[in-house]
Structure formats: C-alpha cells, structure tokens
Amino acid sequence: MHGERPARQPSWNRASPAPKEASNKHIAPDTVPDLPFEVFSEAVYEVQRNIKSPRELAVCSALAMMSLACQGLYDVRSPLGNIYPLSLAIMAVAGSGSGKSPTLRALSASVFKYQEAILAERGLELTKYKSLHAVWFEILKAHKSNLRRCVKRGEATEEVARLICEHQDKEPSPPLNLLFLNDDVTVQALFQAMNGGLSSAGWISSEASGILKGGAFQHFDKINSVWSGDGVRVGRVSSESYQVLDARLVLCLMIQPSVFESFNEIKGDAARGTGLTSRFLFCRPKSTQGSRITDGSEERWDACERFGDRAVALLKEYVDGRRFGKCTRKAIRLSERASEIWNNTRNQIEKEISEDGAYGWAPDHASKLAENMIRLAAIFHIFEGREGDVSETTMRASIELGYWFSRQFNKVFSPDTMLENDASELHAWIRSNYDKKGERRVDRTYIRRHCPNRLRDSDRLEEIYEKLARDGLIRLVQEGKKGVVILN
Structure with missing residues (x-):
C-alpha cells in the first residue's frame, strides 16, 4: 500500500556502534x-x-x-x-x-x-x-x-x-x-x-x-x-x-x-x-619502551x-x-639580522603576556623565554665553532627550539592542558579496556585501582570524569552505591 513504512529489521542483525575513539591528545x-x-x-x-x-x-x-x-x-x-x-x-x-x-x-x-x-x-x-x-x-x-x-x-x-x-x-x-x-x-x-x-x-x-x-x-x-x-x-x-x-x-x-x-x-x-x-x-x-628493536649491528x-x-x-x-x-x-x-629577529620575537612574546594572550596564564615563564632563546643561540654558535657574530640561521633555529620548550612547559604546567591530557589519557585507557573485554561499563572503583598510577587521586578523577562527560565521551551513572562509567 502507498504510504506504508517498511517493516523494521530485527536488531540482532545490526552491530552496535563502537565507542568513540580516544583522542590520545596526551601522546x-x-x-x-x-x-x-x-x-x-x-x-x-x-x-x-x-x-x-x-x-x-x-x-x-x-x-x-x-x-x-x-x-x-x-x-x-x-x-x-x-x-x-x-x-x-x-x-x-x-x-x-x-x-x-x-x-x-x-x-x-x-x-x-x-x-x-x-x-x-x-x-x-x-x-x-x-x-x-x-x-x-x-x-x-x-x-x-x-x-x-x-x-x-x-x-x-x-x-x-x-x-x-x-x-x-x-x-x-x-x-x-x-x-x-x-x-x-x-x-x-x-x-x-x-x-x-x-x-x-x-x-x-x-x-x-x-x-x-x-x-x-x-x-x-x-x-x-x-x-x-x-x-x-x-x-x-x-x-x-x-x-x-x-x-x-x-x-x-x-x-x-x-x-x-x-x-x-x-x-x-x-x-x-x-x-x-x-x-x-x-x-x-x-617513553620508547616497546619499540626499541635492534638489528644486531655494531653500535x-x-x-x-x-x-x-x-x-x-x-x-x-x-x-x-x-x-x-x-x-x-x-x-x-x-x-x-639576528638582532632584529630576536627583538621582534621578544616583543611578540611580551604582547602575549596580557591577560587574554597566549602566555596570560604564565607571565613568569614568558618573561624568561626570549632570554633562554638568546642563550641557546650563543651556545650553538660557540659549540659549533662558528666565527663572528651569531647568524640569522642560528637565531631562528634557537627561537624554534625555545618555542618547542615553551610548548613542553605548557604541557607540564597549564591547568587546562593538564586536564585535557589527563582526560585524554584516561579515556584512552578505558577504551583499551573495552578493546580487550568488549565491555562499555566500567566500575569506578576498578578504574581508581587500575588506571595509570598518576591519575588515581580521587579528586583528580572526579575532574576528569566531568571533563569527559562534558565532551560527550562517557556517561556517569549510579547503580545503588556503585558508580559506573559508560563509554559513549
């Protein structure tokens, strides 16, 4: 008949979608x-x-x-x-x-x-x-x-x-x-x-x-x-x-x-x-553990x-x-030329120290960043046996390395980044548990006992759960006195 809807297919023939992939931002x-x-x-x-x-x-x-x-x-x-x-x-x-x-x-x-x-x-x-x-x-x-x-x-x-x-x-x-x-x-x-x-x-x-x-x-x-x-x-x-x-x-x-x-x-x-x-x-x-494979040749x-x-x-x-x-x-x-490049970099970092800038959360770190860059440039210049003044190439490379160290500082100390990375690491761990056992539901007590050691603090876990729930990666349910995490 016209207008009739097709019959629903039996659900047992349909595989349920897998949980959302772990973001793995921490790696x-x-x-x-x-x-x-x-x-x-x-x-x-x-x-x-x-x-x-x-x-x-x-x-x-x-x-x-x-x-x-x-x-x-x-x-x-x-x-x-x-x-x-x-x-x-x-x-x-x-x-x-x-x-x-x-x-x-x-x-x-x-x-x-x-x-x-x-x-x-x-x-x-x-x-x-x-x-x-x-x-x-x-x-x-x-x-x-x-x-x-x-x-x-x-x-x-x-x-x-x-x-x-x-x-x-x-x-x-x-x-x-x-x-x-x-x-x-x-x-x-x-x-x-x-x-x-x-x-x-x-x-x-x-x-x-x-x-x-x-x-x-x-x-x-x-x-x-x-x-x-x-x-x-x-x-x-x-x-x-x-x-x-x-x-x-x-x-x-x-x-x-x-x-x-x-x-x-x-x-x-x-x-x-x-x-x-x-x-x-x-x-x-x-860590590179697990991937340190040798070919047996002499070092x-x-x-x-x-x-x-x-x-x-x-x-x-x-x-x-x-x-x-x-x-x-x-x-x-x-x-x-190296002086011009360093001074421009220093001024750019200074602008980012404002409250809304990239270094608003870490003005102390930013205030020493340009100085570390110029120290690196001089060290490379001397150690490599370069003559004369520090070149533009050496200065640019040292600035790039300084910014890399700055991003590492952000990973270690930025509250937002730390929570983001911790949440990503825990989600990756829960997802790996699902990959092994095929179980979306995980007891929160089990998580606290077996997740990566540095994440086992109860208060920290609560923050991470809230972050993952806001991002739509997990649901938190209470079954009697037992708390359960369910992968979305």
Whole structure:
C-alpha cells in the first residue's frame, strides 16, 4: 500500500556502534625540531639510534654539556645591551627505564673522563701542597717560639717579628679545586666547592629523584641569582661567610614523574613564586619502551666522541685559564639580522603576556623565554665553532627550539592542558579496556585501582570524569552505591 513504512529489521542483525575513539591528545606528537647544527645534531641522532631513548632526553643531555662547556668562557650581549650568562636550567621528566642514565652517559663520557683526570692531577698537587705547608708551619712555630723566648728575656723582638711577617707571606696556597661536575650534593655544598675553585660548574644528574626528595634542592633564591649571572653570598654561623662572585651554574635534572608531581605538590608554589620554575627548560617525553628493536649491528659512537672532544676542548681552555688567574669572559654578539629577529620575537612574546594572550596564564615563564632563546643561540654558535657574530640561521633555529620548550612547559604546567591530557589519557585507557573485554561499563572503583598510577587521586578523577562527560565521551551513572562509567 502507498504510504506504508517498511517493516523494521530485527536488531540482532545490526552491530552496535563502537565507542568513540580516544583522542590520545596526551601522546599527540610534538617532536623536537631538526636543527642546522652538525656536531649537536649528529650526536643526538647517534644516541637516539643506538640507545633508542626519547630524542628529547638526548637533546637535554647535549644542551647541558654544551652549556657547561661554554658558560665559563663566554656570555652573550643582547641587542638591548644586557649581558646574559650561557647557563641553562633543564628538567626532564621521564619514567624508570626510559633511558635517562645511558643517554646522559653517552653524551657526557668524555667530560667525565676529563673531570677524573684533572681531579687525579689535583690530588697529586694537593699531596705536595700538604707537605710544603707542613714544613712552612713548623718554621712558623719555630719563629713564634723564638719570639716568646725574646719576650720572656726582655730582648728585642723587632727582627723576629719581621721574620714572622715575611714567613706569613710565604704560606703555600692550596691548589685550585677543579671540581666542575656535581651530582648528589646540596646547594650549600655546591657553592662551597665553587668558592674554593672553579666558579663555573654543573649540577647534573640522570637520577635526580634523591636530590628533590632529600631536600638538597632548596635555596631557590641563590639558584635564581646564579642563573642570572649574579654573585651569591653564603652566610654561616659556625664559620666564616663567603661570597661566590660571577658564578655560572648549569642545571640538568632528570626525574621520574611521580617524584616531580610530589615535588610540585609540596614545593611547586614556592618554586613558581620565586621564579625558579620559569627559568627551566622542561620536557616530558613519551617513553620508547616497546619499540626499541635492534638489528644486531655494531653500535658506532663517532659523533658522540666528536661532541665530547669539542666539549672537553672548551672546558680545558676554561680550566687552564683559571689556573693562571684568567677570569674574564668574552661577550658574544648577534648579527644585525639576528638582532632584529630576536627583538621582534621578544616583543611578540611580551604582547602575549596580557591577560587574554597566549602566555596570560604564565607571565613568569614568558618573561624568561626570549632570554633562554638568546642563550641557546650563543651556545650553538660557540659549540659549533662558528666565527663572528651569531647568524640569522642560528637565531631562528634557537627561537624554534625555545618555542618547542615553551610548548613542553605548557604541557607540564597549564591547568587546562593538564586536564585535557589527563582526560585524554584516561579515556584512552578505558577504551583499551573495552578493546580487550568488549565491555562499555566500567566500575569506578576498578578504574581508581587500575588506571595509570598518576591519575588515581580521587579528586583528580572526579575532574576528569566531568571533563569527559562534558565532551560527550562517557556517561556517569549510579547503580545503588556503585558508580559506573559508560563509554559513549
């Protein structure tokens, strides 16, 4: 009959639609940009090929060694006339087994060998110094004994006093402390070592969990002061206070996510409020575990050796200069075109600090971003052996890398981004559970117990559920006393 509707087909012949795909925004690729720097790029690629760790870890390790090698010899002068140190502060958040230690080891092996060699040499110098000082001290004791005898006898003391003064001036000086690599130390011990030796040093650790957990990482104001190129004064009650003038300090701390989150929860406000956080270049790479397949061929380390040789050459120039009392650094300048590009970038970042701008939520980070970019440019220029002023190409590449680090900062600290990524990660996990079991309904208690560890906080889960429900990805239902999540 006309107008009749077709009969409904039986529902058992129709497959129900699958749940909406997980967005996986938390693993959206944002790879480190390829940079036009031969020594740096080849070493990073070689580490990535041989160790198969995240490229980000290799980049951070390389930058730490490069900054350490350059900061004692050079500063950079901005187009505005400011003098900036070449010290970088880097923090990489990566889980256990991600390759933090082997990556850093591959790019720092030559530097560590050089450190061991000069410390062994200093050990011999220290033994000789102790012997000479012991002899000097015995002679001083003899002069003082003679002085006391003259006083008791009422004899003239002028000649003995003159000998004592002359002898005081001849006191042997201890050899310079040549320690420039520090790992598990406190801030106080670090500056004390710098006070008696090299004023340029690195605080570098591939397993910095103990540093953050144990409270060694404190006195944020002193770290900030040194990063900015200012001296730091260390006050003491039981012994003499001292000041480390013109200090330079590289920080490269690699930590596990749970440790970082704990630190951020306890000391994050203080670190952010004092400006420490804004000085760091952050990254939180995705693990390569599960994809580190080898072809069995022999690993070659030519590029890393070349990288290490360049770092050692610069460090040796600095150490030898300090041994002979040379303390001045050369200020690197930007070319006219590089200056124009950096200044335009700086102004653009400044505009985005407004409340409605891209950096309205993080003005502290934005205020240090352009400075980090110019530091990176000078480091690449020096380490790659470029002549003259920093070129336009080097400046553009450093700006691109600086913006990449800025996006990483956003992923780590932006409240909206953190919630977006956490929600995406949880949705991906629930969807994977559906793929295995074919079940759309998941008990919320089960989720809290078995979802990714960092998402298991009850309050955080509530925020994530609300976000996913608003996005139409899940429904929340209550079945008696039991809460249930249903995939849409």
